Amino acid sequence: MLFRSARSPKTLPETLAILAKDKEQDVRYNVANNSNTLPETLEFLAATDYRTCHIVARNPNTTSDILAILSKNEDDLVRENVAQNEKTSPDILAILATDPKRRVRSYVARNPETKPETLKILATDTDWAVSDPAKESLKIRNLAETIYNKVLIKLLYL
Numbered sequence: 686m687l688f689r690s691a692r693s694p695k696t697l698p699e700t701l702a703i704l705a706k707d708k709e710q711d712v713r714y715n716v717a718n719n720s721n722t723l724p725e726t727l728e729f730l731a732a733t734d735y736r737t738c739h740i741v742a743r744n745p746n747t748t749s750d751i752l753a754i755l756s757k758n759e760d761d762l763v764r765e766n767v768a769q770n771e772k773t774s775p776d777i778l779a780i781l782a783t784d785p786k787r788r789v790r791s792y793v794a795r796n797p798e799t800k801p802e803t804l805k806i807l808a809t810d811t812d813w814a815v816s817d818p819a820k821e822s823l824k825i826r827n828l829a830e831t832i833y834n835k836v837l838i839k840l841l842y843l
Contacts, residue, residue: 687704687707687709687712688709688711688712688715690704691704691707691711691712691713691714691715691716691719692715692718692719693719694719694720694721696719696721697721698721698722698723698726701716701719701721701722701723701726702723702725702726702729704716705717705722705726705729705730706729710734710736710737713730713733713734713737714736714737714740716730717730717737717738717740717741717744718740718743718744719744720744720745720746722744722746723746724746724747724748724751727741727744727746727747727748727751728748728751731747731751731754731755735760735762735763738755738758738760738763739760739762739763739766740766741755742755742758742763742764742766742767742770743766743769743770745770745771745772747770747772748772749772749773749774749777752767752770752772752773752774752777753773753774753777755767756768756773756777756780756781761786761788761789764781764784764786764789765786765788765789765792767781768781768784768789768790768792768793768796769792769795769796770796771796771797771798772798773796773798774798775798775799775800775803778793778796778798778799778800778803779799779800779802779803781793782794782799782803782806782807787810787812787814787815788814790807790810790812790815791812791814791815791818793807794807794815794816794818794819794822795818795822797822799822801823801826804819804822804823804826805819805823807819808820808823
């Protein structure tokens with residue numbers, strides 16, 4: 686029953702905060718995965734077991750401060766999820782760009798919050814699984830900037 690409540694999108698944030706303290710890992714896991722879970726509850730869950738921690742790193746309600754802490758986690762999967770989260774700050778993404786694990790660096794290359802300077806460094810990575818997505822991200826950003834500039838010029842002459 687608690688498992689279902691923790692998973693339900695109808696469960697109130699206050700109830701999820703209580704469920705986050707449950708002794709059952711599956712309950713905590715589902716609280717961490719719930720879109721109604723508040724940042725304060727996610728912060729608490731970030732300090733629990735690995736399985737719950739990596740889900741906290743994926744939750745869109747997780748703050749950049751919590752993600753900064755999780756970015757130092759020894760587990761690869763936690764760092765991978767931090768690298769994928771669009772709330773991860775560009776500065777933390779720059780640090781993760783130097784991670785020894787290629788999957789972490791590859792996710793940094795795909796994150797829209799990664800700074801162009803970081804992407805340029807990743808584009809020179811010796812591992813194609815990192816350099817290719819970094820180059821693609823740079824191309825997309827350059828194209829978007831070009832289109833934006835052309836539209837802006839046209840709007841100025843209306």
